[in-house]
Amino acid sequence: MKYWLVKTEPDECSIDDIAKAGDKGMVWDGVRNYQARNFLRDMNVGDHVFIYHSSCAKVGIVGLAEVTEEAFVDPLQFDPDSPYFDAKSNPDSPRWSAVRLRFKQKFQHLLALQQLKQMPALAANPLVQKGSRLSVVPFQVKEYQAVLQQLT
DNA sequence: GCCAACGTTGGC
DNA sequence: GCCAACGTTGGC
Numbered sequence: 560m561k562y563w564l565v566k567t568e569p570d571e572c573s574i575d576d577i578a579k580a581g582d583k584g585m586v587w588d589g590v591r592n593y594q595a596r597n598f599l600r601d602m603n604v605g606d607h608v609f610i611y612h613s614s615c616a617k618v619g620i621v622g623l624a625e626v627t628e629e630a631f632v633d634p635l636q637f638d639p640d641s642p643y644f645d646a647k648s649n650p651d652s653p654r655w656s657a658v659r660l661r662f663k664q665k666f667q668h669l670l671a672l673q674q675l676k677q678m679p680a681l682a683a684n685p686l687v688q689k690g691s692r693l694s695v696v697p698f699q700v701k702e703y704q705a706v707l708q709q710l711t
Numbered sequence: 712g713c714c715a716a717c718g719t720t721g722g723c
Numbered sequence: 724g725c726c727a728a729c730g731t732t733g734g735c
Contacts, residue, residue, distance in 0.1 A: 566732095591731095592718075592732095593718090613734085672734080689715090690716040691717085692716075692717060692718080692732050692733070694732085
């Protein structure tokens with residue numbers, strides 16, 4: 560099993576929205592960065608995924624989800640009405656992928672970016688590095704465990 | 712709203 | 724292949 564973190568703007572899709580989606584989970588689409596896409600494609604069913612709220616008042620890790628469907632073609636890239644439409648994506652070899660995520664839990668407290676930056680276990684993680692804009696971030700087992708420990 | 716840092720595009 | 728210009732991300 561692998562561990563990840565995905566960023567989301569709570570105005571668009573918050574941890575509560577993921578919770579509301581229930582057991583069917585929700586399609587995690589709209590990723591338009593190659594490095595992030597490649598990480599999406601590395602996800603396997605059962606992997607754990609931290610949910611991180613970005614571009615908002617309370618930035619940080621808010622909950623946990625799991626992968627319920629491995630990478631498939633992101634439909635929005637072929638939808639001209641979508642902000643995620645990509646005219647240059649070839650249907651014979653689609654550029655962008657999506658996964659399906661299902662809610663596991665919402666943490667009682669936010670683990671703020673400020674706190675994450677102070678954790679030695681996360682020092683090497685792209686999430687806390689200056690200028691990093693990666694929206695899908697891999698977590699090492701020890702990084703994952705350190706986050707969970709910080710939450711208890 | 713500001714702006715630093717980054718990724719992508721496209722001319723050459 | 725270089726690199727300037729541009730658009731986007733995301734913390735503050």
